Amino acid sequence: MLNKAYFEVIKKALNIFRAFLLLQKIDSDIFFVGKYFNFIKFVIKKIMEEKSVFEKFEMQFDESAKGFLKETAKWANVLSIIGFVGIGFMGLAAISGLLSSTITTLRIGPLNGITGKTIAFIYIILIVIYFFPVYYLNKFAVNVKKAFKENDSSMLTESFNYLKSHFKYIAIFTISFIVLYISIIVIALIV
Known part of the structure; x- marks a missing residue:
């Protein structure tokens, strides 16, 4: 189960990698890499906005489970x-x-x-x-x-x-x- 902290770590790692690429002055690929990272951020943001299956799930006890x-x-x-x-x-x-x-x-x-x-x-x-x-x-x-x-x-x-x-x-x-x-x-x- 991936949680919010996991995605925060991924976002930080991607930002560090982007900074590394910028420091290396790879000018020709910066535009492509920037678009790729923006897409990844967009996907992560959408995943974080959605509730997980476990957060949507509400458990109900039937009478036999209550009895047990x-x-x-x-x-x-x-x-x-x-x-x-x-x-x-x-x-x-x-x-x-x-x-x-x-x-x-x-x-x-x-x-x-x-x-x-x-x-x-x-x-x-x-x-x-x-x-x-x-x-x-x-x-x-x-x-x-x-x-x-x-x-x-x-x-x-x-x-x-x-x-x-x-x-x-x-x-x-x-x-x-x-x-x-x-x-x-x-x-x-x-x-």
């Missing part, structure tokens, strides 16, 4: 509530780790020497990591329900923005862990 979206919002709400409950349990684990840090140190297998403060710190990091996708999912569910209740398309657009943010966060998080795992494997093979 409402059901999706319900399930998103369930998943976000489960996520918030999980974050709450992680918070309790972090608090218990902090409270038990002065009392115990784990002395079991590979966890030998890990204190409660270390476990609390790990849980706090997990809380921060898991909070944002759960929050975005919850905002999507709440806004979809409000949008259909109030018949508000801007609220529906906002809810899709939250859904986009949810999936974007999950994708970045997943890619980061894939890169981390590959790095660990490569380092393990080298060492």
Whole structure:
């Protein structure tokens, strides 16, 4: 999809090329090149004046699509509530780790020497990591329900923005862990 910025770049490039030709003093071809550039500018102007197919397009939801979206919002709400409950349990684990840090140190297998403060710190990091996708999912569910209740398309657009943010966060998080795992494997093979 070509947008306005793309055509602005083309126009600037054409003007720079025209200036270059003028500086080179190609007198015999200036008239022809000038007419060519004027034609290109005219075409670009006409293209910019017309609305694209996407700008003219107005989406309408039929009843089955509305039903699917409402059901999706319900399930998103369930998943976000489960996520918030999980974050709450992680918070309790972090608090218990902090409270038990002065009392115990784990002395079991590979966890030998890990204190409660270390476990609390790990849980706090997990809380921060898991909070944002759960929050975005919850905002999507709440806004979809409000949008259909109030018949508000801007609220529906906002809810899709939250859904986009949810999936974007999950994708970045997943890619980061894939890169981390590959790095660990490569380092393990080298060492």
